[in-house]
Amino acid sequence: MTTERQSPVIVITGTPGTGKSTHAEILANESPIPLRHINVSEFVKEHGLYEAFDEEWQSYTVDEDRLLDELEPLASAGGIILDWHTCEAFPERWADLVVVLRCDHTQLWERLEKRAYSLKKIQENNEAEIMQVVLEEARSSYAPEIVVELNSGSMEELEANVARIVEWIEAWRKDRGLA
Numbered sequence: 001m002t003t004e005r006q007s008p009v010i011v012i013t014g015t016p017g018t019g020k021s022t023h024a025e026i027l028a029n030e031s032p033i034p035l036r037h038i039n040v041s042e043f044v045k046e047h048g049l050y051e052a053f054d055e056e057w058q059s060y061t062v063d064e065d066r067l068l069d070e071l072e073p074l075a076s077a078g079g080i081i082l083d084w085h086t087c088e089a090f091p092e093r094w095a096d097l098v099v100v101l102r103c104d105h106t107q108l109w110e111r112l113e114k115r116a117y118s119l120k121k122i123q124e125n126n127e128a129e130i131m132q133v134v135l136e137e138a139r140s141s142y143a144p145e146i147v148v149e150l151n152s153g154s155m156e157e158l159e160a161n162v163a164r165i166v167e168w169i170e171a172w173r174k175d176r177g178l179a
C-alpha cells in the first residue's frame with residue numbers, strides 16, 4: 001500500500017533524450033530525503049533482466065516479469081526514482097508521482113543525434129514525442145492527479161522542474177505527518 005511508505009516512489013518518464021536521467025540525478029541530490037535513482041535500462045543490463053538483444057533497434061528486449069519481481073521490494077520500501085522511457089509496465093500502486101518530461105522535437109532530434117543513435121531510432125523516438133506516446137501511456141495507466149507533464153527544453157526549466165518536485169516531496173511528507 002502506498003500509504004504505508006515513509007518515502008515516495010517517483011516515476012520519471014518520457015521519450016529517450018527528454019532529460020529523465022539528468023532530472024533524476026539532480027533530484028536525488030536536491031531531495032530533502034534520500035532517494036535512490038534507478039535508471040531502469042541500466043538496472044536491466046546490470047541484472048541481466050533481458051530476453052535478447054535486438055540488433056535492428058540496438059536495444060534489449062526486457063524480461064518484464066523478472067524486472068518487476070526485482071523492483072517490487074524496492075518500490076514497496078519507497079524512496080526511489082524510477083527513470084525509464086515507459087511507465088505502463090509498473091503496477092499502479094507503486095507510483096506516488098509520475099512525471100512525464102516533454103521536449104520540442106527538433107531539440108530532441110539534436111540530442112539523439114549527439115548520442116549517435118541510428119537515423120531509424122531517431123525518427124522513431126521523434127515521432128513518438130510528437131504523438132505524445134509516453135504521456136498518453138502515463139495518462140491511461142495512472143490516476144490523473146498524480147501525472148504531471150513538464151517541459152524539459154532548457155536548464156531553467158530543468159531547475160524549475162526539480163524545485164517543483166522537491167516541493168511536492170515536502171507536501172507528500174507533510175500530508176502523512178512525516179515532516
Ligand SMILES: Nc1ncnc2c1ncn2[C@@H]1O[C@H](COP(=O)(O)OP(=O)(O)O)[C@@H](O)[C@H]1O
Binds near residue numbers: 015022158
Ligand atoms: N532541460 C534540459 N535542458 C537542456 N539540456 C537538457 C535538458 N534535459 C536534458 N538535456 C540534455 O539532453 C541530453 C539527454 O538527457 P538525458 O537526461 O540523458 O535524457 P534521457 O534520460 O531522457 O534519455 C543530455 O545531453 C542532457 O544534458
